[in-house]
Structure formats: C-alpha cells, structure tokens
Amino acid sequence: MTFVRQFAGLLRVNVLGLLERRSQALTLVLGVACAVGVLVSMLAMCVGARRHEMADVRTDRVVLMSVGAPDATQSSISKDQAASIGVLPDIRQAANHKPIAVAQLLVTMEARERSDGRRITFPLIGVTPGLRDLIPELHLTAGRMFTPGLNEMIASNLCARRFYGFNLGDKREIQGIDWVVVGRFDQGQGEEGCLVYADAGSAFAAFRRDSYNQVTVMLQSPKDYSDLQNAVAANPMLRVDAKRESQVIEEQYERFNGILFFTSYFVGTVMALGATLGAANSLYAIVDARRRELATLRAVGFRSGPIVASMLFEAELLAVLGALLGAALGRVFFNGLSASPFGFSFHLTVTLQLLVLGVAWALIIGLAAGLLPAVRAARMPVTAALRA
Amino acid sequence: MTGKYASLLWAGIFRKPGRTVLTVLQIVIAFGLFGVLQGLKSGVEIAIADARADLLDVRPKVGGSPLPLAYLDRIKALPGVKVVSLLNGFSATYQNPTQGLYTLAIDPNDKAWLTESPEIFKVSPASLNALAKSRTGALVSAELEKKYGWKIGDQIPLLSPTTLQENGSDVWTFNVVGTYTLHELGGSGGDMIVINNAYLDEARYQDRGTVQHFHVVTTDPRLAIAVADSIDHEFANSENETRTESYRESAQSQMQSIGDLNFTIRSIVGAVFMALLFSTATMTAQSIRERTVELAILKAVGFSDRAIFSLIAAESIVVWTVAAALGLLLATIAFPYAARMVPGISMPWVVVDIGLAIAVVIALASASIPALRAARLNVATALAGQ
Numbered sequence: 001m002t003f004v005r006q007f008a009g010l011l012r013v014n015v016l017g018l019l020e021r022r023s024q025a026l027t028l029v030l031g032v033a034c035a036v037g038v039l040v041s042m043l044a045m046c047v048g049a050r051r052h053e054m055a056d057v058r059t060d061r062v063v064l065m066s067v068g069a070p071d072a073t074q075s076s077i078s079k080d081q082a083a084s085i086g087v088l089p090d091i092r093q094a095a096n097h098k099p100i101a102v103a104q105l106l107v108t109m110e111a112r113e114r115s116d117g118r119r120i121t122f123p124l125i126g127v128t129p130g131l132r133d134l135i136p137e138l139h140l141t142a143g144r145m146f147t148p149g150l151n152e153m154i155a156s157n158l159c160a161r162r163f164y165g166f167n168l169g170d171k172r173e174i175q176g177i178d179w180v181v182v183g184r185f186d187q188g189q190g191e192e193g194c195l196v197y198a199d200a201g202s203a204f205a206a207f208r209r210d211s212y213n214q215v216t217v218m219l220q221s222p223k224d225y226s227d228l229q230n231a232v233a234a235n236p237m238l239r240v241d242a243k244r245e246s247q248v249i250e251e252q253y254e255r256f257n258g259i260l261f262f263t264s265y266f267v268g269t270v271m272a273l274g275a276t277l278g279a280a281n282s283l284y285a286i287v288d289a290r291r292r293e294l295a296t297l298r299a300v301g302f303r304s305g306p307i308v309a310s311m312l313f314e315a316e317l318l319a320v321l322g323a324l325l326g327a328a329l330g331r332v333f334f335n336g337l338s339a340s341p342f343g344f345s346f347h348l349t350v351t352l353q354l355l356v357l358g359v360a361w362a363l364i365i366g367l368a369a370g371l372l373p374a375v376r377a378a379r380m381p382v383t384a385a386l387r388a
Numbered sequence: 389m390t391g392k393y394a395s396l397l398w399a400g401i402f403r404k405p406g407r408t409v410l411t412v413l414q415i416v417i418a419f420g421l422f423g424v425l426q427g428l429k430s431g432v433e434i435a436i437a438d439a440r441a442d443l444l445d446v447r448p449k450v451g452g453s454p455l456p457l458a459y460l461d462r463i464k465a466l467p468g469v470k471v472v473s474l475l476n477g478f479s480a481t482y483q484n485p486t487q488g489l490y491t492l493a494i495d496p497n498d499k500a501w502l503t504e505s506p507e508i509f510k511v512s513p514a515s516l517n518a519l520a521k522s523r524t525g526a527l528v529s530a531e532l533e534k535k536y537g538w539k540i541g542d543q544i545p546l547l548s549p550t551t552l553q554e555n556g557s558d559v560w561t562f563n564v565v566g567t568y569t570l571h572e573l574g575g576s577g578g579d580m581i582v583i584n585n586a587y588l589d590e591a592r593y594q595d596r597g598t599v600q601h602f603h604v605v606t607t608d609p610r611l612a613i614a615v616a617d618s619i620d621h622e623f624a625n626s627e628n629e630t631r632t633e634s635y636r637e638s639a640q641s642q643m644q645s646i647g648d649l650n651f652t653i654r655s656i657v658g659a660v661f662m663a664l665l666f667s668t669a670t671m672t673a674q675s676i677r678e679r680t681v682e683l684a685i686l687k688a689v690g691f692s693d694r695a696i697f698s699l700i701a702a703e704s705i706v707v708w709t710v711a712a713a714l715g716l717l718l719a720t721i722a723f724p725y726a727a728r729m730v731p732g733i734s735m736p737w738v739v740v741d742i743g744l745a746i747a748v749v750i751a752l753a754s755a756s757i758p759a760l761r762a763a764r765l766n767v768a769t770a771l772a773g774q
Contacts, residue, residue: 027670034663038656045652108450110631118641119633174450176625207450266726267421267656274417274660278667281410285674288404333655 006306007313010297014314021286025318028282032322032365033329035275036358039268040350041330043357046260048349053253054246056137056188059222060092061245064215064232068241071252072106073123077212081238082128085215088231090224094133100218103128105200107207109174111163120163122194124153124174126203134218135187143168143183148199151206154183159194166196177206216245272365275322279369283315287377294380304378311377315370316363323362327355393699396686400703403675408707411671415711416718418660419743423719423735424726425653426742431733439639442609443507444616447601449629454598456628457589463604466618468611471500474599475508476585480546480560482536489546491560493585496520504605507635509582515566519584526562527582529570535579540564544581552593560591604632661750669754672704676758683762684770697763704755705748712747716740 018025064085069075077085082103091099106123113120129148132138146152153172160166170181179198187195204210219225225244232242243251287294294307331350401408446463448455454476463472476493492508494501496519501511511527519525528538538544545561552558568582589596606615616632623630676683683696691699716739723735 023670023673027667030666031663034659038659041655042652110449120641173625176627176629208453267425270417270421271656271660274414274421275663277410277414277417278663281407281414281667281671284404284407284410285671288678289674 002303003306003309006302007309010302010306010310011313013293014310015317017290018314018318021289024282024286024289028279028315028318028369029322029325031275031278031282032319032362033326035268035271035326035365036323036362037326037330038271039264039361040327040354040358041333042260042264042267043354044330044350046257046264047351047354049253049260050257051349053249053257057246057249058218059244059246060219061134062217062219062225062228062242063245063248064217064240064242065213066241067239072104072213075213077103077215077240079211081240082212082215084235084237085217085232085240088217088228088235090220090227090231092218092220094130098130100130100133101128101215102130102134102217103200103212103215105203105209105212107174107203107209109172109196111159111165111194113163115162120194122196124179124196124198124203126198126200128200131197134216137188138185139187140183140185143181146182146197146199146202149201150199151177151179151202152182153179153196153198154185155181156195157184157186159196160184163194166194174206179206215240268361272361276365276369279315279319279365280373283311283370283373284376287311287373287380290377291380292386294377295382295386298378298380299382299386307378308374311374312367312370315374316366319362319366319369320359323359326362327358396699397702397706400679400699401707403679407671407675411668412707412711412714414664414667415708415747416715418664419712419715419747420718420722421660422657422743422746423716423739424722425657427719427723427735427739428727428733429650429653430736430739431727434736435733436636436639439634439636440507440609441612441634441636442606443505443635444604444606444612444619444632445601445635445638446604446619446630446632449620449631453628454595454600455602455630457597457599459623459628459630460599460602462622463602463619466615466622468606468608468615468618470605470607471498471504473498473500473505473603474585475601475603476588476599477583478548478551478588480548480551482544482546488579490580491526491546491562491583491588492580493583493588495585500605505603508603509568509570509580511568511582512566515568518565519582522563522565523584523587524562525565525584527566527568528564529568529580531570532579532581533567538564540566553591554593556593661746665750665754668704668708668750669757672700672755672758673761676700676762679762680765680770683765684767687765687767688771693763696765697759700759700762701752701755704751704759708747708751709744712743716743 064077065072065075066077082101085103086099086101088101091101094100105126107126108121109124110119110121112118132145140154141157143154146154155166165172166181166184168181168184171178172181173179200212217228219228225242229242232238232240297307327350446455446459457474460472460474463469474495477491478493480489480491481487482489496516499516501516502513509529515527519527526544532538536544542564543561544564545559548558548560551560553560562581562583570580585599604615604619606612612634616634619632620630687693687696720735720740727733727735
C-alpha cells in the first residue's frame with residue numbers, strides 16, 4: 001500500500017516537474033519520435049509495396065514453368081507440353097466449354113520513357129486464346145482485342161501514359177515487322193510498368209520461336225491445387241512445376257522485398273539504439289538536476305522501489321509520447337504518398353499494426369534507457385547529495 | 389599556456405564521464421548510419437561517373453538470337469569507331485554441377501584487349517600471345533588458380549549441357565596457357581576463364597559464325613551517342629537488329645533504383661542529425677548551468693570572455709570530431725556488408741570529408757548558445773547567486 005501511495009506521489013512530482021525540465025524531456029521525446037517515425041515510415045513503404053504486388057493475386061490461378069526455372073524468361077514449354085497441360089483435370093471451363101489454360105511466350109521489346117527519354121525493356125506477351133477468361137480483371141477501355149494471326153497488340157493504359165508509341169493506331173517496329181496497337185486496357189490494381197499482349201501464333205511466326213515460356217491455368221476451385229500438382233507429377237512428359245500465382249509473385253519480388261525489409265529494420269534498429277543512448281543521457285541529466293530533491297525524498301522515507309518505478313514510468317510516458325509524435329509525423333509526410341524507390345510506384349501504408357509496433361519499440365527504448373538512471377536516482381547517497 | 393588549456397579542456401569533457409560516453413556513442417551511431425547511407429548514394433554516383441562513355445556494348449535487340457560475326461567489319465567501317473572486339477561464350481560447370489564457370493571467348497589476335505577494354509579484364513601481351521598460339525588454350529585468374537589449384541599446363545575438362553560440340557559431346561577440355569586479372573569493378577561475382585573464339589566457333593554444333601556481343605570504343609567520348617545510334621541504324625530492319633549502349637548508360641540504368649532512394653536517405657539523415665543537434669545542445673546547456681561557479685572562478689582569475697567561449701566551443705568540437713571519426717570508421721568497416729546489393733561500389737573518401745565537416749558545423753551550432761551564455765557570465769552574480 002505504501003508502495004502505491006509513494007509511487008503515485010512521486011509520479012505526480014515527476015510529471016509536474018517535467019515542465020521545468022522541458023528541454024531534457026523534449027530531447028527524449030524528439031529522439032524517440034525520429035527513430036520511431038523513420039521505422040514506421042520505412043515499414044509502411046514495405047507494406048505498401050507488398051500490398052501493391054499482391055493486389056491482383058487469385059488463389060485459383062496456377063502458373064506452370066519448366067522445372068527449376070527461376071523466372072519465365074528461363075523457362076521453355078513446347079507446344080506439345082502446352083497441349084497436354086490444357087487437358088489436365090480440375091481446370092475450369094470457359095463459357096465456350098474450353099479449359100481456361102493460356103500459354104504465353106515472352107519477347108523482349110523496348111520503349112522510351114516519356115519523362116526522361118530513358119530506354120527500358122519489357123516483354124511483349126504472346127498469348128493463346130482465353131486471356132479474358134483467365135484475367136477477368138482486364139478491361140478494354142479503348143479500341144478492340146487483337147485479331148489472331150495478325151500483327152496486332154493491345155497495351156495497358158499505364159504503359160501508354162508512361163512510354164511513347166502505345167496510342168491507338170501506333171505502329172511499333174520489332175525486328176523489321178510492324179505491329180499495330182489496336183486496343184488499350186486496364187488490368188487490376190497491382191499493374192506496374194508495361195503490359196502488352198499479342199496473339200501467340202503471330203508472335204511465333206514473327207520471332208521464329210517454337211516454344212512458350214509458361215502456361216497459366218484457372219482451377220475450378222483453389223483447393224484443387226494439390227490434385228493438379230499430382231496430375232502434373234504423374235505425367236512423365238511434363239517436366240514442369242505448378243506454382244500458385246502468389247508464390248510466383250512472391251519469388252519474383254523476393255530480393256526486392258528482402259532488401260526493403262532488411263534496410264528498414266537495419267536503419268530502424270540503429271536509430272533506436274541512438275535514441276536509447278540519447279534518452280539515457282537525458283534521464284541521467286534529469287536525475288543530476290534533481291539530486292537535492294531526490295536526496296530529500298529519500299531522507300524523508302521514500303523507498304527505492306517506488307522511486308525506480310516512478311522514474312521508469314516517466315521514461316515510458318515520454319517515449320510513448322515520442323512514438324505517437326513520430327508515427328503522426330510519418331503519417332502526415334508519407335501516408336498515401338507515391339514513393340518511387342526501385343523505379344515503380346506504390347503507396348505507403350501506415351496501418352494500425354505499424355502504430356502498435358512503433359509504440360512497442362518506444363516502450364523498449366524507454367525501459368532500456370530508463371533503467372540505469374532510475375537505479376542511480378534510487379541509490380542517491382543522502383548525505384553527499386544534501387551537502388552539495 | 390596551451391598545456392593549461394588542454395588540461396582544462398580535458399577536465400571539461402570528462403566532468404561527467406558517463407554522460408560524455410553516452411553522447412559520444414550517440415554521435416558514433418549517427419555518423420555510422422550517415423556514413424553507410426551517404427556512402428551508398430555517393431558510391432553509386434561515382435560508379436556511374438567512372439563508367440566509360442566511349443565504350444559501347446552492341447548486343448542483340450531481341451534476346452536469344454546471337455549476332456552474325458560479319459557485323460564486325462561493318463561496324464568497323466562506321467565513322468567514329470576506333471576498335472571493335474567480339475565477345476562470345478557459354479556457361480559450363482567444373483567437376484560438379486554447383487561449380488559454375490563462364491567461358492568468355494575472344495579473338496586473341498585482337499590487340500585491343502591489351503589496352504582498350506580494361507573494364508572486362510587485364511591481360512599481359514605474353515598471355516594473349518600464348519592464347520593466340522594454342523587452339524584449346526585458356527587464361528585463368530589468380531582467384532581460380534587458388535580455388536581449383538590450377539597452374540599453367542593443366543588440362544581442365546568442363547561440362548556444358550547447353551553448348552554441344554559437333555560430335556554431340558558436352559565435354560570441353562581446355563589447357564591453361566596464361567593468366568588474366570579481373571578489373572575491380574568488373575567482378576560480376578561469377579568465375580570466368582578466357583578462351584579462343586576461333587576454336588569455340590569451329591568446334592560447336594550450333595550458332596556457328598555468330599557472336600553474343602561486340603565491344604566498340606569510339607574515337608571520341610563525345611561521339612558515343614551518335615556512334616551508338618549509327619550502329620543500331622546500320623542493322624535496323626534486318627533479321628538481327630542490335631541494341632547499342634555505352635557502359636555509362638547501362639551503369640545509369642542498373643543503378644537507377646538506388647538513385648531513387650535519395651529522398652529516403654536524405655529524410656533519414658536529416659532526422660538523425662536534427663535529433664542529435666537538439667540533444668547535444670540541451671546537454672551542453674545543462675552542463676554550463678552545472679558549471680556556473682567553476683566558470684565564474686575562471687573568469688575571476690583572469691580568463692577573457694573569448695577564452696571561455698573558445699573553451700566551451702573547443703570541448704564540443706573535440707567530442708564531435710573524435711566521435712564522428714569513430715562513427716565514420718565504423719561505417720567504412722561495415723560498408724562492404726551494406727553494399728553487397730550494389731556490386732562494384734566502394735566507400736568514397738568524400739563521405740568522410742563531408743561527415744567531418746558536418747561534425748564541426750553541428751558541434752559549433754549546438755555549443756554556440758551555451759558558450760555565449762558562459763562567456764557573458766557575470767562573475768559577481770554567478771558566485772553569489774547559488
């Protein structure tokens with residue numbers, strides 16, 4: 001009971017005294033605010049990037065590539081293999097009773113950025129029939145679909161906005177052959193860079209290729225995935241891996257996400273360490289400034305326990321204040337802002353979980369920084385302090 | 389006199405050793421972080437600026453189909469072209485499937501390799517000559533000699549499932565005849581041996597008479613863009629279109645992504661230094677308050693206002709520069725680990741210079757107000773007002 005009474009009394013003294021020691025208190029709050037603000041903003045970038053990547057993932061889409069191929073460009077699927085993938089069980093049928101299995105071949109093409117004239121390369125995707133059944137989120141916004149057998153292509157609106165030469169009717173020359181842009185489309189939320197589709201047959205003829213890079217199929221239901229895997233394994237002719245769309249995208253962005261998360265936690269940890277040292281320094285200074293007061297309190301019978309507890313509580317209070325300030329600043333500056341590291345845009349997303357993480361981070365900083373100064377305050381030698 | 393000042397300075401810095409150590413550590417961490425982040429940014433900029441503008445790489449515009457060897461003479465005939473070298477090659481493995489190796493095939497009679505393209509590798513005239521004389525010869529690096537215990541005269545059998553010999557065999561055997569040295573920035577990480585293109589082209593089953601890319605050096609770096617365009621134009625509308633890009637251009641596009649992080653890096657470094665500036669300014673102010681009596685005594689025994697100001701400012705500058713130097717040293721040690729994702733960049737010295745300059749500026753900024761207050765201290769009130 002004494003503990004609680006003493007603790008409450010001390011806490012009141014501490015908090016009221018903060019105004020007098022406002023510069024030290026402010027230093028602590030600002031230090032924690034910077035560390036937590038940077039951590040929360042950087043993690044928000046990670047969350048935003050991931051959300052963007054995964055925006056259009058469907059659990060019933062499965063991608064088939066050569067065994068062990070790290071990405072589509074290094075995978076090769078012959079026409080025969082593609083045909084036998086089409087007749088595997090558990091593949092959903094389109095309205096025309098054909099299985100939704102679209103084989104794709106990728107041909108590198110080049111475009112110039114409107115903003116700075118920079119050249120970038122991206123794949124022209126030659127597809128077999130059924131694209132719109134496979135990707136229902138694809139909506140034509142202008143023009144029409146390409147005609148099989150002709151050198152026609154459709155381009156995403158994002159592509160047309162960012163790069164030259166993707167307006168309706170534009171002719172693009174690839175290896176001496178003209179391709180005409182006949183349609184423009186939007187494709188879901190996660191779209192980035194350039195998406196351009198053409199007829200696989202036309203692409204085969206134009207680029208003297210004889211195999212696809214990958215086949216994407218739509219399952220009757222997401223839980224048929226293991227059945228499909230078994231069917232693939234049972235067919236000795238098929239040397240392919242069947243992976244869920246989410247897994248393919250996960251692998252595609254593994255390195256990018258890894259760098260982003262590592263950098264965030266590395267920078268966040270280093271800054272938290274700095275903030276802890278700064279907070280400890282401020283708290284020591286506060287204890288030093290209160291030498292007489294603390295010695296007097298000890299002389300009149302306040303015990304060490306409540307003193308340590310009240311000092312720690314004060315430290316935590318200031319740290320949490322700092323965390324909230326930091327997260328608020330991060331939110332004001334960064335939330336919803338289109339960041340563009342690594343060349344593509346996504347939105348920073350400050351979520352509730354990130355706020356909670358920031359506060360937890362601050363509590364750890366406050367505890368680590370407050371412990372030693374609090375112990376020193378509780379051990380203040382009464383005689384020495386009063387003599388000074 | 390200086391000796392007295394030095395001991396006063398020392399006493400001032402270590403008046404509260406615990407607090408000084410904490411401050412120093414705080415500064416060390418801030419500058420360590422600054423060093424790594426700024427080092428990444430400047431390192432990328434330097435790597436781009438160092439990449440040669442006059443060295444062009446000519447590769448197939450559409451991946452997968454190699455370029456005809458006959459392009460070599462057509463490129464050579466274009467205005468502004470100084471030298472053209474061919475580069476060919478295939479991937480293989482040595483002994484077991486996890487020990488990958490790239491065989492780079494060149495024309496050893498092409499003397500441009502001695503002088504014009506140190507970006508790829510450096511080679512002595514003797515080694516190049518030895519390769520020219522040996523059909524199945526190979527040049528290896530010192531790293532490979534160490535890794536596999538190879539020496540000149542050894543035979544090395546390589547396995548290549550993708551590039552077959554005319555007789556259908558996937559085993560290629562080369563004789564080590566000399567050595568080359570990798571350029572420090574050219575290390576793409578993988579192991580490489582250099583072989584004779586004439587032999588590769590004659591012995592392989594597919595793709596005869598083709599090469600993967602050409603290197604072109606222009607007579608004048610300023611002509612690079614025009615020459616690149618005229619090369620691509622020369623082969624436009626053919627079955628094998630080309631895509632020509634200078635080394636600088638490709639360095640730019642490769643490192644663009646890191647450059648895009650500039651805003652983030654600036655925000656972080658800004659936040660770190662703001663917090664630090666505020667924190668140390670508060671600390672110095674409190675330290676001056678605690679030392680009022682001492683400072684008043686110093687003034688009473690004849691120290692001028694200016695001397696007091698200098699003393700306080702000097703304390704701050706010493707602490708900051710020492711701690712900043714430690715932090716930057718730490719950053720230099722940690723840099724190679726942080727820079728793993730960007731091959732070929734090293735910690736630039738300019739970052740250390742900038743760091744130390746920032747340290748002095750912030751030290752002065754954080755100490756000037758408290759130092760001014762100390763200098764203006766009224767001796768009588770300070771001694772009496774306790």
